[in-house]
Amino acid sequence: MTTRAAVAHAANKPLRRNWRGMAVGGASEIEIDPMHEGWSIRSLITF
Amino acid sequence: MSDNHGTFVHQLLLGPWDNFIYFIGDRPSRKVAIVDPAWHAPTILAEAERLDVEIAAILCTHSHFDHVNAVEDLLGTLDVPVHMLAPEVEFSGFRCENLQVSKPGDRVRVGEHLEITMMHTPGHTPGSCSYRLRDGIVTGDTLFVNGCGRCDFVGGEPQTMYATLKSLVEGLPAQTIMYPGHNYGPTPTATLDAQLRENPYLRHPTVADFVAHRMDGKTPNTPLPPAPADWALSTPT
Numbered sequence: 001m002t003t004r005a006a007v008a009h010a011a012n013k014p015l016r017r018n019w020r021g022m023a024v025g026g027a028s029e030i031e032i033d034p035m036h037e038g039w040s041i042r043s044l045i046t047f
Numbered sequence: 048m049s050d051n052h053g054t055f056v057h058q059l060l061l062g063p064w065d066n067f068i069y070f071i072g073d074r075p076s077r078k079v080a081i082v083d084p085a086w087h088a089p090t091i092l093a094e095a096e097r098l099d100v101e102i103a104a105i106l107c108t109h110s111h112f113d114h115v116n117a118v119e120d121l122l123g124t125l126d127v128p129v130h131m132l133a134p135e136v137e138f139s140g141f142r143c144e145n146l147q148v149s150k151p152g153d154r155v156r157v158g159e160h161l162e163i164t165m166m167h168t169p170g171h172t173p174g175s176c177s178y179r180l181r182d183g184i185v186t187g188d189t190l191f192v193n194g195c196g197r198c199d200f201v202g203g204e205p206q207t208m209y210a211t212l213k214s215l216v217e218g219l220p221a222q223t224i225m226y227p228g229h230n231y232g233p234t235p236t237a238t239l240d241a242q243l244r245e246n247p248y249l250r251h252p253t254v255a256d257f258v259a260h261r262m263d264g265k266t267p268n269t270p271l272p273p274a275p276a277d278w279a280l281s282t283p284t
Contacts, residue, residue: 045064045272047111047171047188047197047229 052181053160056226058235059094062086063275064113065230069185071178072100073158080104080157081121082178082185083228085113088120103157107131108187108228109175110139111200111271118143130155132167135174138202149176168215170208171196177215183224183236190215190225192232195248199265205258209251216243 057070062085072079079100084091095102104127107115118129128147135141136148151167155178164179168189175196178185188196189211198205221240243249251257 045275046194046231047064047113047200 054181056180056183057094057098058226059091060230060235061090062113066113067226067228067230067235069226070095070098070100071106071157071161071163071180071185072098073161075160076158077101078103078158078161080106080155080161080163082106083108083114083187084117084121085115086117088117088123091117091121092124103127104155105129106155106163106176106178106185107135107141108177108185108189109172110135110141111172111188112274114187114228115141116274130165130176132165132174132176134167134169135172135176138173151176168211170198170204170211171200172202173204175211179219182222183226184215184219185226185228186215187228189228190242190246191227191229192225192234192237192242193246194231195246195261196228197265198261199267199269200271201268203267205261206254208261209254209257212249212257215239216249 053074055072055074057072059068059070061068066083066085068084068091069082070079071082077100079095079102081091081102084105102125105118105121107118107130110131122144126145128145129143130147130149131141133148133150136146149165151165153165155163157163166177166179168175168177168186171188175187175189177187177189195208195212197203198208216239219239221238223239224236225239225242226236248257248261251260
């Protein structure tokens with residue numbers, strides 16, 4: 001099991017999609033793009 | 048989608064590492080520059096089609112593969128210039144068709160209204176570039192909402208990053224909107240003014256303090272991690 005899968009498993013959730021589109025109009029005006037709406041778990045790796 | 052002075056910025060969250068890909072456009076002509084296309088070219092092209100825009104240029108903030116690994120695939124269908132700063136090309140050996148090896152201060156014009164200026168913002172990598180818009184800046188992995196890029200990867204340099212961040216926040220208007228390269232913060236964008244209050248990496252009084260914080264627990268010259276093996280599983284249906 002990969003780390004990401006393990007995290008999802010531990011959270012008792014399926015591995016979720018990390019693909020999402022959103023428009024930007026400032027932090028208070030975010031629109032979630034229904035075409036790509038999904039949900040994500042945060043990557044454990046940062047850059 | 049923000050819209051200012053006939054231009055717009057569209058932010059797309061894509062891939063396993065919370066990357067933001069940007070469509071920066073000229074509204075009258077519907078031409079856009081794409082910043083840091085990565086992970087899945089078909090999704091990026093589909094997004095362009097959905098937005099009804101024509102891709103006119105590709106802009107790379109730096110050479111790490113989570114920011115450029117869709118460039119080749121896009122060039123299979125697009126004949127557009129690919130911009131990257133010269134020190135980044137030299138550092139990484141990055142090559143592709145239509146590569147425009149650029150220098151700081153170079154400007155990319157898209158349509159009638161949009162002019163984008165390339166700013167050299169080293170620290171995460173030697174040739175990292177931020178793209179200056181009229182009211183905003185696309186910072187790649189230089190500055191995140193409440194964070195900044197790591198300086199322990201090969202080519203990273205925390206002292207240089209400190210100077211870069213200092214020049215950004217001192218040289219740009221406080222209301223400049225910062226568009227980061229990853230979705231690591233509580234909001235997907237922030238103004239520089241807000242970041243001066245809330246970003247801990249912008250609050251260090253000395254370079255020594257900054258370096259200690261940024262490199263805490265890190266090993267210099269760390270290689271980039273490989274792409275996660277399971278990322279393709281999350282391809283949208």
